[in-house]
Amino acid sequence: MNIIKASKQHISEMNEVILAAKGHWGYSQEMMDVWLPDLIVDEVVLVSRHFWVLEAEGRIVGVFSISVDAEQRCELEDFWVSPQLMGRGAGRIMFGFIQNWLQDQQLPELVIVSDPHAKGFYERMGAEEIGFQPSLPAGRKLPVMRYVLEPRPLRNV
Numbered sequence: 001m002n003i004i005k006a007s008k009q010h011i012s013e014m015n016e017v018i019l020a021a022k023g024h025w026g027y028s029q030e031m032m033d034v035w036l037p038d039l040i041v042d043e044v045v046l047v048s049r050h051f052w053v054l055e056a057e058g059r060i061v062g063v064f065s066i067s068v069d070a071e072q073r074c075e076l077e078d079f080w081v082s083p084q085l086m087g088r089g090a091g092r093i094m095f096g097f098i099q100n101w102l103q104d105q106q107l108p109e110l111v112i113v114s115d116p117h118a119k120g121f122y123e124r125m126g127a128e129e130i131g132f133q134p135s136l137p138a139g140r141k142l143p144v145m146r147y148v149l150e151p152r153p154l155r156n157v
Contacts, residue, residue: 001090003097006051006063013060014041014053017080024083025117034136041078049077050101054094061085062094066101066110074102076112076147095125102149112145119143126150 006014018039023032054062065078076098081090102110112122113133127145135142
């Protein structure tokens with residue numbers, strides 16, 4: 001598996017992964033339709049944050065993105081794995097890439113507004129729940145998680 005920066009040529013395949021991953025959890029079509037505008041990636045969304053894709057055998061099997069605001073606060077905006085690869089290490093590979101990227105960018109913390117089904121994964125990666133955020137439809141709440149990067153040990157040279 002290989003992680004590369006996403007480009008506009010990837011958009012269609014990225015959206016296929018996103019919709020398959022979200023649909024994997026058994027949400028109704030009515031719910032999916034409510035969320036669709038916020039799920040889909042287009043060229044405007046693609047350039048608005050840092051996007052990467054995970055490739056395996058020439059196909060996109062994972063999509064993830066991070067936004068960084070003017071105060072250097074980071075949020076995991078997208079984190080999608082093809083249902084066929086859920087539970088097989090693809091998410092762990094993607095999250096490891098994120099950890100390295102945060103370290104390289106000297107960004108110590110990542111906020112994650114999680115789908116309730118993904119909360120356990122983020123906890124296994126070291127994130128902790130810090131609250132909830134309202135979602136659609138009215139009355140639905142999403143767990144808000146925080147991942148704090150552990151400093152790498154200094155190397156003796």
